[in-house]
Amino acid sequence: MKTRDTGMKLAGGLDRRAFLKAGGATALAAMLAPGLAGRAEAAGFTGSLDMLAWDFQPDTIKKLVGEWTAKGNPAVNVAVIPNLGYSPALQTRLRGGDAIDLYYNFAYNSQKFIDQGWASKLNGLPGVDDMVGDMFESARSAYVNAAGDIISAPYFSAVHMMHYNDRMLKAAGIAAAPQTLKEVYDASKTLKDKNVVASPYVAYWVKEFCEEYLHTYLLNEGVTAFDAAGKPVFADDPKTEGVFEWWQAMYQEGLAPKSVLNDDPGKLSNQMAQGEAAFFVLHHYFLSSIRSLGGPESNNVMQGPIGGSNHTFQIGEVLQLGAGEDPARREAAWDLMKFYGWKDSAGKFSVFNQWAKAAGLAAPYPGFFTDPDVIAAFPDYFDLPMISKTFATGSKVVPARTLPWYPDFQAKVGDIVHALLLGQATPKQTVEDLTTAANGAQKGRSL
Numbered sequence: 001m002k003t004r005d006t007g008m009k010l011a012g013g014l015d016r017r018a019f020l021k022a023g024g025a026t027a028l029a030a031m032l033a034p035g036l037a038g039r040a041e042a043a044g045f046t047g048s049l050d051m052l053a054w055d056f057q058p059d060t061i062k063k064l065v066g067e068w069t070a071k072g073n074p075a076v077n078v079a080v081i082p083n084l085g086y087s088p089a090l091q092t093r094l095r096g097g098d099a100i101d102l103y104y105n106f107a108y109n110s111q112k113f114i115d116q117g118w119a120s121k122l123n124g125l126p127g128v129d130d131m132v133g134d135m136f137e138s139a140r141s142a143y144v145n146a147a148g149d150i151i152s153a154p155y156f157s158a159v160h161m162m163h164y165n166d167r168m169l170k171a172a173g174i175a176a177a178p179q180t181l182k183e184v185y186d187a188s189k190t191l192k193d194k195n196v197v198a199s200p201y202v203a204y205w206v207k208e209f210c211e212e213y214l215h216t217y218l219l220n221e222g223v224t225a226f227d228a229a230g231k232p233v234f235a236d237d238p239k240t241e242g243v244f245e246w247w248q249a250m251y252q253e254g255l256a257p258k259s260v261l262n263d264d265p266g267k268l269s270n271q272m273a274q275g276e277a278a279f280f281v282l283h284h285y286f287l288s289s290i291r292s293l294g295g296p297e298s299n300n301v302m303q304g305p306i307g308g309s310n311h312t313f314q315i316g317e318v319l320q321l322g323a324g325e326d327p328a329r330r331e332a333a334w335d336l337m338k339f340y341g342w343k344d345s346a347g348k349f350s351v352f353n354q355w356a357k358a359a360g361l362a363a364p365y366p367g368f369f370t371d372p373d374v375i376a377a378f379p380d381y382f383d384l385p386m387i388s389k390t391f392a393t394g395s396k397v398v399p400a401r402t403l404p405w406y407p408d409f410q411a412k413v414g415d416i417v418h419a420l421l422l423g424q425a426t427p428k429q430t431v432e433d434l435t436t437a438a439n440g441a442q443k444g445r446s447l
Contacts, residue, residue, distance in 0.1 A: 045332035048075040050322075052090065052103040054083040060358055064351050068339045074332050087407075094118040101322045101333035102340070107142055110152045110318055112404040119320040122150040125334050131342045136391050139364035141399040142316060146228060151402065153341030156352075156361040157316035158283035159387065159395045160216045160306065163290060165197075167300040168278040172196045179308040181220055181246045184279065188255040191278050199257040200278040201250060202268045205421070206261065207414025214413055214434075215398050216281065216313040217243050220306055226400035232438040235431055244420055244427035251421040261418060265289070273298040281306060283315070284387055285360035291381055303383065305390055314395035316364060353377050364391065408441035 053061050058080040065076045081089055087109060093100065094116075105113060113119040122128045128150055132140055135154075143152050162184075164177045169187070172194050178187040184201065191200040203213060218225050218234055221243050225234045234240045250256050257277075260268075269286055271277040273295025280286065280301075290301045306312050319341045324330055342365075344350040349368050355361040356377040368374055369388035378384060400406060416433045419425040425433065 045328040049101040050077045054086045105320045108401045111402045142397040152318035155317045157364040159390045160313045161284045162304045162306045163280040165278045177304040201256045202277040203281045210417040211410045211413040219311040222310040230400045235435040241427045244430045288360035311396045314397045405441045412437040
């Protein structure tokens with residue numbers, strides 16, 4: 001049966017004709033209800049599937065997958081390995097011939113895994129265009145590459161937000177939480193000079209995570225890091241050097257503690273809970289960590305946007321479909337992928353709802369934030385409309401992060417930024433070093 005393409009809009013404003021042309025999904029797939037698409041194929045597969053994840057709440061992972069199996073779907077062998085070192089371990093397994101049907105991955109590895117033949121494109125699978133159409137427009141380029149290939153589905157999503165101690169700000173006479181980098185600097189100076197808190201600002205500036213802050217701070221000042229082709233256009237924007245001047249000053253002037261180059265998020269959350277810091281910029285869900293610690297200042301910590309009239313950074317890690325070619329097995333794995341990274345057969349965000357309960361994680365779908373079950377799952381100290389608005393219009397993903405060369409660039413950012421913070425490089429030299437690293441990664445040579 002054929003349907004006429006009317007050019008109607010999917011959820012979020014995506015033009016159906018344009019998406020089908022770009023993504024390669026079939027008209028038949030578009031007709032199927034999202035929750036039912038692939039069910040026949042999944043039910044027809046009689047073997048078991050293999051899924052690999054990292055070790056964030058492994059019991060919850062197994063419980064969620066077990067719920068899918070209990071609905072008459074195939075059994076799933078869930079393997080969990082440490083988050084630290086996950087990427088090389090996963091690549092070792094795939095190079096060794098392990099047949100993994102579905103696995104967690106870091107977004108910056110997603111196109112590389114497609115190009116290496118370790119992961120499958122999702123084009124043409126039943127319901128895939130509806131999944132992408134359900135997303136915030138701001139999020140889609142994290143899962144759909146420039147050629148229109150759908151390369152992943154969401155595992156979780158988050159936006160970088162400002163966590164601030166409202167009591168401390170009022171004690172220092174600061175009227176509102178800062179949003180721009182200058183406001184953050186000025187407020188931190190005021191808090192320090194008035195002896196409200198010695199080192200007001202904390203962030204997860206370990207080498208492995210500096211790349212996320214690179215994009216967060218550039219976006220806060222309206223700087224685009226890379227163009228659609230991956231060219232490092234941040235090098236041509238005069239505001240970039242100013243961002244690095246700010247970053248260096250925050251560390252060199254003691255507005256961030258010296259230990260912040262090594263502190264983990266648990267320690268940073270505790271510093272906020274204990275009143276040892278007034279500002280903490282990281283993913284929105286860290287408000288759960290701060291509040292749940294129950295420290296003397298936990299309940300005084302609030303959350304607000306950063307970037308002012310510009311943007312904050314939207315991130316998320318992904319699910320990828322293995323490269324197996326057996327049609328029945330592939331369709332069964334895709335059905336599990338939809339359940340885990342989109343909706344269940346009843347059209348509910350059942351998996352994302354559980355992650356919201358467990359840790360305040362979010363999903364890149366507008367419907368997630370208006371789902372009554374999701375709203376009930378989040379503690380009332382989260383301002384869900386504000387977070388949803390931040391996803392919709394106040395944040396950006398960086399499409400270049402999915403390009404195959406990007407992991408090589410990402411690996412170099414930490415060393416370059418730490419040299420800046422330690423005063424071993426000037427802001428101007430940092431711009432040059434990051435540009436060289438980006439160009440070198442794209443050319444495939446080791447610098």
